[in-house]
Amino acid sequence: MRKVGLAVAASLAACSPSVAPAQPLKPDAPKLILAISVDQFSADLFDEYRGQFTGGLKRLIDGGTVFHNGYQSHAATETCPGHSTIMTSKRPGSNGIIANTWVDWGAPRADKTVYCAEDESVPGSTSTAYTVSVKHLNATTLGDRLKAVSPASRNVAVAGKDRAAIMMGGHNLDQRWYRQGTAFATDLKGVTVPRSVTSTNQALTNAIAQARPALDPPAFCQARDKAYQVSPTLSVGTWRMDRAAGDASSFFRTPEFDGAVLALSAALIQEMQLGKGPATDVMSVGLSATDYVGHAFGRGGMEMCLQMAALDRDLGDFLALMDRSGIDYAIVLTADHGGLDIPERLRDHGVADAARADPGLDAAEVGKQLAPRLGLTGTVLKGLGIAGDIWVDASVPEAKKAEVIKAAEERYQAHPQVYGVYTKAEILALPMPSGSPVSWTVPQRIRASYDATRSGDLYVALKPNISAVAKPSVGYTATHGSPWDYDRRVPIIFWRKGAAPAAPEQPVETVDIMPTLAAMIGLPVAKGSIDGKCLAAAGARCPR
Numbered sequence: 001m002r003k004v005g006l007a008v009a010a011s012l013a014a015c016s017p018s019v020a021p022a023q024p025l026k027p028d029a030p031k032l033i034l035a036i037s038v039d040q041f042s043a044d045l046f047d048e049y050r051g052q053f054t055g056g057l058k059r060l061i062d063g064g065t066v067f068h069n070g071y072q073s074h075a076a077t078e079t080c081p082g083h084s085t086i087m088t089s090k091r092p093g094s095n096g097i098i099a100n101t102w103v104d105w106g107a108p109r110a111d112k113t114v115y116c117a118e119d120e121s122v123p124g125s126t127s128t129a130y131t132v133s134v135k136h137l138n139a140t141t142l143g144d145r146l147k148a149v150s151p152a153s154r155n156v157a158v159a160g161k162d163r164a165a166i167m168m169g170g171h172n173l174d175q176r177w178y179r180q181g182t183a184f185a186t187d188l189k190g191v192t193v194p195r196s197v198t199s200t201n202q203a204l205t206n207a208i209a210q211a212r213p214a215l216d217p218p219a220f221c222q223a224r225d226k227a228y229q230v231s232p233t234l235s236v237g238t239w240r241m242d243r244a245a246g247d248a249s250s251f252f253r254t255p256e257f258d259g260a261v262l263a264l265s266a267a268l269i270q271e272m273q274l275g276k277g278p279a280t281d282v283m284s285v286g287l288s289a290t291d292y293v294g295h296a297f298g299r300g301g302m303e304m305c306l307q308m309a310a311l312d313r314d315l316g317d318f319l320a321l322m323d324r325s326g327i328d329y330a331i332v333l334t335a336d337h338g339g340l341d342i343p344e345r346l347r348d349h350g351v352a353d354a355a356r357a358d359p360g361l362d363a364a365e366v367g368k369q370l371a372p373r374l375g376l377t378g379t380v381l382k383g384l385g386i387a388g389d390i391w392v393d394a395s396v397p398e399a400k401k402a403e404v405i406k407a408a409e410e411r412y413q414a415h416p417q418v419y420g421v422y423t424k425a426e427i428l429a430l431p432m433p434s435g436s437p438v439s440w441t442v443p444q445r446i447r448a449s450y451d452a453t454r455s456g457d458l459y460v461a462l463k464p465n466i467s468a469v470a471k472p473s474v475g476y477t478a479t480h481g482s483p484w485d486y487d488r489r490v491p492i493i494f495w496r497k498g499a500a501p502a503a504p505e506q507p508v509e510t511v512d513i514m515p516t517l518a519a520m521i522g523l524p525v526a527k528g529s530i531d532g533k534c535l536a537a538a539g540a541r542c543p544r
Contacts, residue, residue, distance in 0.1 A: 025150060025280065026522025030330035030496060032275030033142070033282045033517055034322075035168060037086060038311065039079060039161070039291035040480060042338025043068050043489040045299055049308045052220050056315025060333055064495035065538045069507040072337050072490055073437035074449035075461070075483035076388070079291065080116035081449055082336025082510070083167035087284060088139035089514035089530035092449035093432060095139035097167065101127060101384050102454050105394040112394070113384065117166040132162045132178075132187040134171050141170030142514045143282040146523055148172075152279040154272060158265045159286025160257055162187070164336070168284035175268060178286075179257075182208055182248050184264060196267030204260050208251050214240035221305035228301070228344040230472040236342065237301035249475065253296050253303075255310030257289040262318045275327035280521045287311070291339075298342035298478040300349070328497070330520060332513055335490035339480040343467050351465055357386045358417055359470040361460075367393065370407050380404050386468045387418075388481060389456030405457055412460050419463045422446055427459060432531075437488070438507045445483040494538040496520075504537045516540045 047068060053061065060066075072082045074092050076099050084090070084097035092098050097116050104114045111126045118130035125131055140148075143155030157169030157176045165178040166187070175191060177184040183201045186193075217225070217240065227235045243250040251257065265285050268274070274281040290307055297303035322329055340346075346354035359365070363383025371380045376396060381404070383390045392404050405423060412421045422443055433444035440448070446459050462468065464484050469476060480487045492508060494516065511532030518525045519540040534542035 026520075029280050029521040030275075030328050031277075031280055032269070032327050032329040033280060033521065034285065034329055034331045035087060035142075035282070035513070035517070036285045036287065036315075036331060036333045037083060037159075037164060037168065038333065038335050039164065039286065039288045040294040040299075040337060040339045041290050041335035041490065042299070042486060043070065043491050044338060044486055045304070045308070046491040049305075052218075052309070053312045054316075055312040056317070056319050057312045059316065059319060060331065060493045060495045063497075063499065063501055064331075064493045065499070065502045065504065067492040067504055067506070067508045067535075067537075069438075069505060070334060070490045070492035071437040071488050071507060071509050072335075073433075073440065073445065073488060073509050073511075075442070075445040075459075076449035076481070077337035077483070077487035078481050079161060079336050080163040080167060083164045083286065084137060084139070085510045086334060086336070087141040087143065087168045087170065087514050088137070089511045089525075089532040090139040091432075091511055091531045093447060093451055094531055096136055096451050096454060098449055098451045098454050099384070099389060100163065102389065103382055103384070103391045103456070104454070105391075117163040132166065134166050134169075134187075137167060137170065139170075141168065141284075142517055142523070143284070144170040144172045145518070145525070146280065146282060146521070149523065150279045152277060154274055154277070154281040156268060156272065156274065156282070157284040157286075158184075158261055158268065159284070160252075160261050160288025161286060164286030164288065165284070168286060175272070177264060177268075179252070179288075194268060194271050196264060196271045200260060200264040200267060203263065207256055207260070208248050209245055211245040212241065212243050212254075214242040215306055217302060217306060218309055221302055221309070224300060224305045225302045228298075228342060228348070230342055230344055230477045234472060234474060234477070236297040236303070236477055237345070239297065239303050241303070241306055253289065253292040253475070255289055255307055255314065257292070258287045258311060259314050261285065261287055262314055266318060266321050269322075269327075270325065275325070275329055292475075294339045294478060294480075296475045296477060298345060299339055300341045300345045330496040330517075331494070332517060333491070333493045333495075334510055334513065337480045338485075338487045338489060340465065340467055340478060340482070340486055342472075342478045343465065346465060353463070354465040354467070355417070356467050356472075357462060357470045358415065359386075361386045361412070361415060361417065361462075362470075363390045366408060366411055370404065370411060374400065374403060374407060376400065376404070381408060383456075385481070386470055387460045387462045390458040390460060392457045401457075408458055412458070417462055417466050419461045422459045422461075424452075424455070424457050427455075428452055436507050437509055442483050445488070494535075496539070499539050502537065502539075506537065508535060516542075519543065
């Protein structure tokens with residue numbers, strides 16, 4: 001197994017924490033909460049490999065409370081919305097993070113697409129060259145809430161993606177680090193760069209510069225070693241993670257990327273002496289490599305098998321390091337969303353209706369076709385991919401807007417790959433859903449991630465097993481983002497040393513994580529201020 005450097009953490013000299021004296025909120029509270037999100041780690045993927053885990057994931061399974069029926073219950077099953085639910089207990093329709101990107105016709109720049117974790121008011125910014133910011137998150141995280149009542153507590157976030165670190169960390173952090181280019185960077189102003197960040201960035205540079213031979217797959221991966229042609233020039237399913245020196249794009253689609261994030265997390269824990277101060281600390285960790293592997297190769301091939309095996313081993317090494325630290329820590333592990341495999345492999349495995357979406361469903365193409373018959377010019381519609389939120393273009397006169405919406409609704413609904421089309425009025429007429437997420441209708445799932453000021457004028461849902469990747473390319477052959485359970489269902493595992501293992505079958509939500517952790521540390525959460533509930537089945541003494 002390749003590692004960018006968990007040894008980085010072990011090599012750092014301990015330093016005393018500089019924090020104000022305080023008493024723990026609860027005498028038996030863990031001194032460090034570790035919230036780990038594995039990007040695109042669906043419950044289906046978890047269940048498929050569960051019997052093969054021998055390292056960190058097996059340890060969490062054998063000694064934790066394992067909800068394999070966890071739900072990112074909303075329809076917007078993307079990275080930013082998913083991470084926004086984990087530590088806030090607010091669904092996207094409540095916290096404002098409705099997608100990775102959305103359209104804001106009032107944005108103060110020519111580019112009207114807004115990235116979920118940016119400040120679009122910064123001069124010269126675009127949705128792809130942006131200033132990272134938490135301004136769009138209309139919610140407080142566990143770390144935010146803890147620091148408000150316990151100033152001695154530290155709140156730290158480390159992730160492979162900026163949006164993961166932003167959404168899990170929140171507004172008030174001591175340190176926040178995420179990949180930017182080929183190094184870890186931060187959006188926080190005035191913070192001293194820890195030695196661990198400098199060391200990890202150097203290790204990252206060295207690792208990318210080195211060529212890597214092919215990995216030797218474990219025996220259980222052999223059955224997944226089959227090539228699938230997804231375009232005339234691209235096949236997937238057999239890559240063994242070998243790469244040339246300096247190939248950074250391939251590096252971030254390998255387990256080494258997660259190794260770097262875990263290395264930095266471990267190093268910061270030691271350097272900041274997290275979990276050894278007078279109050280409980282919180283660290284959020286976002287592991288992104290599974291998502292990059294899933295997008296590039298799908299979830300059913302050799303590539304994902306190697307990623308699962310390495311993730312399990314790296315987490316095992318990380319937990320062993322935590323044990324040697326002597327810290328009383330608790331873990332929750334979950335995911336921001338699931339994912340759909342490539343349709344070519346799904347069909348080979350008997351999923352007859354699996355297909356790639358018709359490129360003609362792209363909003364710009366649909367709008368271009370509708371414009372002449374409506375007496376308009378241009379595309380009249382804007383979307384940010386096939387399906388999901390669709391906006392009427394700002395150039396359409398207000399008097400024509402309803403006509404455009406009606407024509408677009410009819411056009412989409414007539415397509416054989418479309419499950420349903422829902423207007424803004426129809427969605428907002430629904431109350432926010434409650435009860436078991438299993439029984440929610442598709443409109444209810446959309447409502448849970450719909451914001452009246454940010455979401456589209458229409459929402460288009462494709463039928464199950466229709467991949468929104470119409471034209472595969474290097475790094476992008478499969479995706480997620482649908483309202484279907486292969487994208488919604490994720491594992492949720494709570495672990496603390498000495499706790500009794502359990503495997504409840506009840507469906508729970510990622511919004512249930514924060515109040516459960518809050519109960520574990522004695523942090524009060526006002527009734528009615530969140531969307532989730534405390535899970536007594538996870539061993540928490542939930543308030544009545």
